[in-house]
Amino acid sequence: MLTNSSPVLSDGTKISELIYPETREVQMRVLSDPEIYELEMEKIFGRTWVMLGHESEIPEPNDFIVRDMGSDSVIVARDKNGEIHVTLNVCPHRGMRVALTDCGNATIHKCIYHGWAFRPNGDFIGSPVKRECMHGTILEESELGLKKARSVSYGGLIFATWNIDGPSFDEFLGDAKWYYDMLFLRSDKGMEVLGPPQRFIVNANWKTAGEQSAADGFHTLTLHRWLGEVGNYSKKGPAEEESDEPDLTPEMYGVEVSSPHGHALRCIDLARKIRRLTGLEPDDLTVQQKLDALPPAGMTKDMVAQLSNNLTEDQLKVLTSMPPQVGGMFPNILFGFVYIPQPDGSVVGSMTMHTYIPRGPNKLEFCNWIFAEKDAPEELREKMLKQTIQLFGTSGMVEQDDSDTWPHMTLSAKGAMGRHMTLKYQAVYETGKPEGWPGPGIVNEGFTKDDTQWHWWLYWNELMNAE
Template sequence: MTIDDRPRTDVGPILSDGTPFADLFDLDKHEVSMRLLKDPEVYRLELSRLFGKAWTVLAHETEIPNAFDYVARHIGADPVIVTRSRSGDVNVVLNICSHRGMQVCRGEAGNEKQFKCPYHGWSFSEQGKFMGSPVARENMHGAFRSKEELALPKARVELYAGFVFATWDEDAPSLDDYLGEIKFYQDLMFDRTESGLEVLGPPQRFVIPANWKCPGEQHAGDGYHAMTLHRSINELAASEADDSSMYGIDVSANGHGLRLIDRRKGKWKDNREAVLAAQTLPPFEKLKSIMLPPGMTPEMAEKLDKKLSEAQMKVLADYPPSVGGLFPNMGTFCFEFPTPMGMAAIISWHAFVPRGPGKFEFINWFLVEKDAPEDFKDLMRRASTLGLGTTGFVETDDADTWPLMTESAEGFMGEQQKIRYGALCGEDQPLDGYWDEGEFPGGGHLYPGFTKDDAQWNWWLRYRDFMLGDPWGPEAHH
């Protein structure tokens, strides 16, 4: 039997053993089947229904600063080339020759005005236009397709905070609408200065033997795991009590999620009294002094009011966003981090690119404000490699967990088990009369208090929308 991918708005596609896809979710108990972490049929559906439609991140524009620069990446399992045109526009084209299916670009990065397929020599421009084939007088491109029809397919491209997003879906909403209310908070991490961010060199790229959804749903808002899995970080510098960093606000919107950390009460080992004393200051004054945003110098913070609103500065000073993710397969980070050279910061984006049901490519960008001093950039580079990525002691913890979750789903009993999201805060406005002027300014679904499962469950609901075939419809979970 083969998978039945006919539209079924009630139950979704029917898997080859007769199981309706919708039955892999228990909406009443907030549970999903562990079969979702290993099933090859589910993976094939994800490639078309999810990665064929969603906006996903591919690169940062500072990786391709010059005309005809390129990097090779993937949208789902599809190889693509991210290029810079002579005009400065960014393009994303399918890296599959329209002749016999060979990849026209073999390098990971470089500068090319044309991409020449190594198989038969067909050539394409940096925008995917078919330029010609060897022995032009013989018309080797054939008699049935025009040259225009033989161009490499182009994805829709939009940029946010310098990051290049792409989608194959012509009906998808704009990237701004796709980000929705989470953008208010993401701006506080990545779009807070007029000069913007730049990459600290090429991204790290490595493969982890695990299903991509393990890190995907974790980055929607799982702060709880840090108490146990990342306990060493709390012991180093985070808080006086084991659970103090667990309190704040979890934010969810369109399947995206973020954790806002409560910084008002001085729950920090080295500066509690100063934090408490600063509570009487206006937000902009806080941000220039004791509440300096991660990855910024005092001189850089002087310019925050040129980019951010008063409401954004108030949130950034009191409830700064720190760790989160953009649906479906991205992680975002902006937080202070201790090093042997002193306190530094990490600004990072991750992409979890599927390479099959049981492995994914982990792409890890380290970033810094363009206007930062060189010694400051070097300190952030050191902090980033110490904390995150291939050698980072934070993510070596995660890289041990995700493969074992995926392996657990392989067994007869394992695939029958459930992943549970039963600990819920419930949606509410922040406590303690924090926002006297009215509702909390950032919007989204707000879950104040101890970090729980709400935002991660919303990630799964958004995943379910895509997999049932109606991600943009009125019934979708936004």
């Protein structure tokens, strides 16, 4: 359990005074204040597990990528034995960045300033002119390596933390892992990236995107309303044969999973999609029949047999009824495993993940990975890549909507009056989990509410006030 010791800002305000648990409000000042941002780099990005990339980005020995853990640049490298290491991209001699390119292959990482050299695991090799011992003798050579983070690979995703003695990655995920496993650990060979991630800068505080990623379902109905009006994405009302009016409301119903650690998932009913594809009633179909009718997003019918090798019967029941399709991992991850309708009535899955990397109180870097299963057919991979870019890429139709709102929120939070306004999370579930729901966690069913995002803020508050 974290010990509370609320930091005090320069004007005397305690961080704990910026969030109102009784009315579920957050003061908008948190979206722009430079002091709060600096505390977040230490207390959140310096203490939690942060996603940096995917193993398939560094497939060969000595491959590396350069990524960020909050405001710190890090080197993510695979050594000659295939193990992955995450080290601070700061030379311990005079503070120069060691790796100056985004990616590459190097048996030795050498600082250009004074030539100190390091192995892919961060260990110090030496400095030039060995006989002169220009690194001195005051410290042992074992103390002169790059600072090492604690890292883990989960379904090929690379996570790291500076909190060396803190909770394990599994403890950090908690009950949410049961649901994430259905996405990231479902197949025999796992996923791989379809090229390097897309990246662009948004003039907004990272939390504007982070809190939306905590399964904010309702904004789909309003901000993305065109999904119910345009082309293949158009939806009709519940009585489809009687109404030509587009309606996304049915997509707002389902199951939502919250976490004390701010993770969130939206599990959306597949019944309507299965009815459209088969003309049959889903309740009359077995789990296998539903999988054959509509394989999980990103899989083909031929790949469905792998699911039983990796998932439990209870997970398969959820995967064929109310699968997790959209959600996030605290603090700055959004993922989407969604079904994209095609003109011929079929469905193509999309597998994508965003991180929102802090670049200052008023700036974030949007980083977008697109995935496919390693054994997915080439034709499917091409369709997934094209359609995911069109929807969720840096110029995607959905992301154009989202990335337009975040700068406005950040600007509002800088106003003399606006900074004292509040973000409100007052639409509260009163339902609980569906009868017979097999999964763990804080589970509610019905029309999407604010609970998942509120739990995101509660964990933010816990970390910001912890010693």
